[in-house]
Amino acid sequence: MVQMKVTKDKMTNLIQAEQMIKRLADQGADMVSLPESFNCPYTGRSFQANSEMIPDGLTTKTLSRIAKENEVYLIGGSYPEKVIGQKKVYNTCVSFDRKGEVIGKYRKMHLFDVDIPGKYTFKESDRILGGNELCIIDTEFCKIGIAICYDVRFAELGQMYAERGCDMIVYPGTFTIFTGPSHWDLVLKGRAMETECYVAAISPARNEQSKFVCYAHSSVVSPWGDIVKQMDEKPGTSICEIDLNYVQEVRSKLPVLKHRRNDVYKIIKLNNSNKK
């Protein structure tokens, strides 16, 4: 987990990310994840101003080189993706294999439009478009589902990854200082427990000078719902060794995925005419 302090300067952020990824690779990490919005601050204006084409932009090219040089799988946190003909951008996570090849691209699906009076108001959809596709990366260890931050609040997405054979879900995410203390552990544990997957969530470090002050506390949660690694709010790196046999062990002891009654329930949106 790379919990870096994101600055306003993209080059500084890329250099910092590279140093931290190298440190983790030198310590034996097989897979490294960056946080959401790692190459620029997480504000609407900064996001739009720093957007790049994928895969031709500087950030994607740099991450590809870093993954290759360090021979690690790299989940590239997220950064703003420019699309020709669109004014708004996507909040996108690109993943790479050990050779630096792109193995997945995920666009944040659920947009963080919230109004917590007196505390925090944000309308991500003013400048960002929501993606519509799942992203599963197939690694030598297991299949991993990718989603971003606010997506973690939506249980259905996690369920879809579990149903499609993922043993782990990675959420680069930057929860706010207002929501994190009550909700971060809860949603990560919830997603892990109901999907019986390992769940990892990687945040930037807290930056009190930033307009967006995040909760930080990057974490890994086991398929039983226990927090197996958690950082505090400071910048740093952390390695967590996980045992994928434990996923199967939990699923055989408590087979909630098998017990789902998909024959009885499915989520539909009622229109006004048939709403009771």
Ligand SMILES: NC(=O)CC(=O)C(=O)O
């Ligand atoms: N920043 C987000 O996208 C989400 C968040 O902070 C929250 O859900 O809380």
